Amino acid sequence: MRRLALAAVSAIVAMRAFAQEPGQSEREHVPPDPPQTRVHAMPYHEMAEMMGMDDRRRFGKVMIDRLEWRDGDSSIYEWDAAAWYGGDFNKLWIETEGEHVGGSSDDARVDVLWDRIATAWWSTRLGLRQDFGEGPSRSWVALGIAGLAPGFVELEAMAYVGDGGRTALRLSTEYDLLLTQRLVLQPQLEVNAYGHDDPERLIGAGLSDIEIGLRLRYEIRREIAPYAGVSWSKRFGDSADLARAAGMDTDEFSLVAGFRLWF
Amino acid sequence: MAHESARIDAQPMDRLKQFGRRRFVQGLAGGALLLAYGRGRALAAGSAPAELTGPDFHLTIDELPVNYTGAARRAVAVNGQVPAPLLRMRQGDTVTIRVTNNLREPTSIHWHGFILPADMDGVPGLSFNGIAPGTTFTYRFKVNQSGTYWYHSHSRFQEQVGLYGPIVVERRGGERHGADREHTLLLSDWTDHDPEHIYATLKRQSDYYNFGKRTAADFFADVRKQGFSAAAADRRMWGAMRMNPTDLADVTGYAYTYLLNGTTPAANWTGIFSPGERVRLRLINGSSMSFFDVRIPGLKLTVVATDGQDVEPVTVDELRIGTAEVYDVIVTPGDAAYSVFAQSMDRSGYARGTLAPRAGMTAEVPALDARALLAMTDMGMNHSGMDHSQMDHSNMDQGAMPKVLHAPAEAGPIVDMRTDMPNARLDDPGIGLRDNGRRVLTYADLATLGGPIDRRVAAREIELHLTGHMERYIWSFNGQKFSDAEPLRFTHNERLRIALVNDTMMTHPIHLHGMWSEITDANGKFVARKHTVIVQPGQRLVYEVTADALGSWAYHCHLLYHMEAGMFREVVVA
Numbered sequence: 001m002r003r004l005a006l007a008a009v010s011a012i013v014a015m016r017a018f019a020q021e022p023g024q025s026e027r028e029h030v031p032p033d034p035p036q037t038r039v040h041a042m043p044y045h046e047m048a049e050m051m052g053m054d055d056r057r058r059f060g061k062v063m064i065d066r067l068e069w070r071d072g073d074s075s076i077y078e079w080d081a082a083a084w085y086g087g088d089f090n091k092l093w094i095e096t097e098g099e100h101v102g103g104s105s106d107d108a109r110v111d112v113l114w115d116r117i118a119t120a121w122w123s124t125r126l127g128l129r130q131d132f133g134e135g136p137s138r139s140w141v142a143l144g145i146a147g148l149a150p151g152f153v154e155l156e157a158m159a160y161v162g163d164g165g166r167t168a169l170r171l172s173t174e175y176d177l178l179l180t181q182r183l184v185l186q187p188q189l190e191v192n193a194y195g196h197d198d199p200e201r202l203i204g205a206g207l208s209d210i211e212i213g214l215r216l217r218y219e220i221r222r223e224i225a226p227y228a229g230v231s232w233s234k235r236f237g238d239s240a241d242l243a244r245a246a247g248m249d250t251d252e253f254s255l256v257a258g259f260r261l262w263f
Numbered sequence: 264m265a266h267e268s269a270r271i272d273a274q275p276m277d278r279l280k281q282f283g284r285r286r287f288v289q290g291l292a293g294g295a296l297l298l299a300y301g302r303g304r305a306l307a308a309g310s311a312p313a314e315l316t317g318p319d320f321h322l323t324i325d326e327l328p329v330n331y332t333g334a335a336r337r338a339v340a341v342n343g344q345v346p347a348p349l350l351r352m353r354q355g356d357t358v359t360i361r362v363t364n365n366l367r368e369p370t371s372i373h374w375h376g377f378i379l380p381a382d383m384d385g386v387p388g389l390s391f392n393g394i395a396p397g398t399t400f401t402y403r404f405k406v407n408q409s410g411t412y413w414y415h416s417h418s419r420f421q422e423q424v425g426l427y428g429p430i431v432v433e434r435r436g437g438e439r440h441g442a443d444r445e446h447t448l449l450l451s452d453w454t455d456h457d458p459e460h461i462y463a464t465l466k467r468q469s470d471y472y473n474f475g476k477r478t479a480a481d482f483f484a485d486v487r488k489q490g491f492s493a494a495a496a497d498r499r500m501w502g503a504m505r506m507n508p509t510d511l512a513d514v515t516g517y518a519y520t521y522l523l524n525g526t527t528p529a530a531n532w533t534g535i536f537s538p539g540e541r542v543r544l545r546l547i548n549g550s551s552m553s554f555f556d557v558r559i560p561g562l563k564l565t566v567v568a569t570d571g572q573d574v575e576p577v578t579v580d581e582l583r584i585g586t587a588e589v590y591d592v593i594v595t596p597g598d599a600a601y602s603v604f605a606q607s608m609d610r611s612g613y614a615r616g617t618l619a620p621r622a623g624m625t626a627e628v629p630a631l632d633a634r635a636l637l638a639m640t641d642m643g644m645n646h647s648g649m650d651h652s653q654m655d656h657s658n659m660d661q662g663a664m665p666k667v668l669h670a671p672a673e674a675g676p677i678v679d680m681r682t683d684m685p686n687a688r689l690d691d692p693g694i695g696l697r698d699n700g701r702r703v704l705t706y707a708d709l710a711t712l713g714g715p716i717d718r719r720v721a722a723r724e725i726e727l728h729l730t731g732h733m734e735r736y737i738w739s740f741n742g743q744k745f746s747d748a749e750p751l752r753f754t755h756n757e758r759l760r761i762a763l764v765n766d767t768m769m770t771h772p773i774h775l776h777g778m779w780s781e782i783t784d785a786n787g788k789f790v791a792r793k794h795t796v797i798v799q800p801g802q803r804l805v806y807e808v809t810a811d812a813l814g815s816w817a818y819h820c821h822l823l824y825h826m827e828a829g830m831f832r833e834v835v836v837a
Contacts, residue, residue, distance in 0.1 A: 023714030025792065030407035031811035032777070035382035039389060039815065044746050051388035052369065052419030055737075055744045055829035061467045088677060088737050088744075117676040120732065121505060148734065151502035178478040222471050262467070 068258025204238020290527020347428025381814025410571025516612030744829030
């Protein structure tokens, strides 16, 4: 009996809902006619071309993070630059860093890497590194990660394996502190460590050297920023001993000035 | 409120030259100098947009030399005009629109908000093959609806460089909300930069155009206000997420000069009325990337329609119009001049014009409001002690939200955040408009007359998340770019519910082609019928759709560069 009453009530409710008069919008709405023609089925690249819309497009960027002069006994010019080309997931990533002392190239490195995004903030990097300059040149296989750590700290950590079982680690990190919308203070840190001695390149096993920089740049445009700052570097352990033996300083403090550019 | 004497912007040229930056933002006082040679047709500066009356139209698309800021540029124009001419149609007519492409590249025109056969919708690759250079395509469809709409290119970035115009469809039997006079107010964002370069720049440095970021000085100001630990905790929280609370617009006044009816703020477009008249203003946001907060100091705005659909009149001081949205408002001005003030959501600039009983009058132009900061509520997170929101939360919670389900792809590398506690917030005017002392329109104020187009209860629900990665400038639905996603499939004639959950920190205008989006409140009750729906950060917005339009349709974010970057889906109704 109760079940019957319930059924009756729900039937009435349902009927009322059904019997509800169509509103003015429903009476006036006219569904469109079916299309007379259809676009032929096509692969993504053809559709992207036709739409003039392509979320797989590749871009490139050249970044000269540091192109700078350092004060010292002899004038030293230093560079740190990178370039990438590719899509959202895979990029060819090339970076180079080094210094010229008195016209001769001294300690330079080029990495050619495949950058593949792995997580929201990190990508993996795999490729080759070549060292040039003083002493014999060295070749390495490179493997590492790069990305944005919490707190907007840019970080790159690379491990290298070279001929003769040589190994190396390199960590570089930087942070942009906005003093104004265009005046930016950038602390920067780079650490190098090696698994084996390489006396011909003044490298000893273990922690080899640290460089800390603090640069203040003014972005005339985002892409063009002159800067000035300070840099301090220090060699450690066997690397320091090798440098001393070669008559070089093991730590160095310098004023720097240069340009940061990208396009 | 209106002061004839307070001339703020309409400065002579020489005065403007003293302020290069100012000139750029405000544009030339001389107006959009449409230097017309060749096939372009001359248009007097500041004149009313040309109007064409149907049912037969012929539109010719050409490049046109223009100069808005002192720099010569090329726009894409329709019949020699930017914006394109107003098309006036009558409800019930079958219109024929021939479009001739004189460009060196393909083009297309999409009739935004029109319910029409899929092959007339104007999206290359989905509706048709586009309009090749040197050819003419004929659109023909029956206009069953009425109201204010607009049209724009759906090819590449042509919309950014001028191919947009208004459409007015006159209602059979007369307007529900009568007026003595009407003006169309079409807002847009002109740039002297090449849009291809803007997009590439966003890919290279996504915060390139944001000159409102928080600085060290802001930190010390916060320390003074909140104490060191609160200020530091706030920076830590944003830093941990690697999110920027000032990210309100991807492209800003740094690159944009905001236009009203194709006219710069300095050139001051003026609409004439007779005192005491009821004036209907047809507000269209035809910009590529900009949200505008519109008000007319001294006048109440009575909103009578949105997206062409008549609503129960509601009177406000201000409204936010998202990219591609449309509002019709009625004002009753007295014997004075009034500024139409449309500031961009990030407060980096404004479009401006004047309503006046006589030409040459001006009124005071308000200062830009302060920039707002995104708060935890904007991310659909639990409001903790560090919430800066000016909002009153007590009236925000409209019922318990269903559990959020993130698609597997959202765990992937192209999604930078996920909202776990989205809220309905239909009564939230949005970031930067909360508690500003003015009565600001919200979606909760809208009530479309005549009810929904379909009484049926939605038989199923699709939950779609708006996702992205700001730093990498990748935008998507459910963590999948268009190129990686299968089409969404609707069954012909089904009534379905779409729940959009905004997992990003940006406000997105979402446009479903071919079918109406009928917004419902948290209780499932019909609110408003729209073609473009703003979804705020951390919001779960629900609308119902009747899939009565066979064919392939575009479904996308109407921020042009978000669409390009992947925030686009194909919808197939079969």
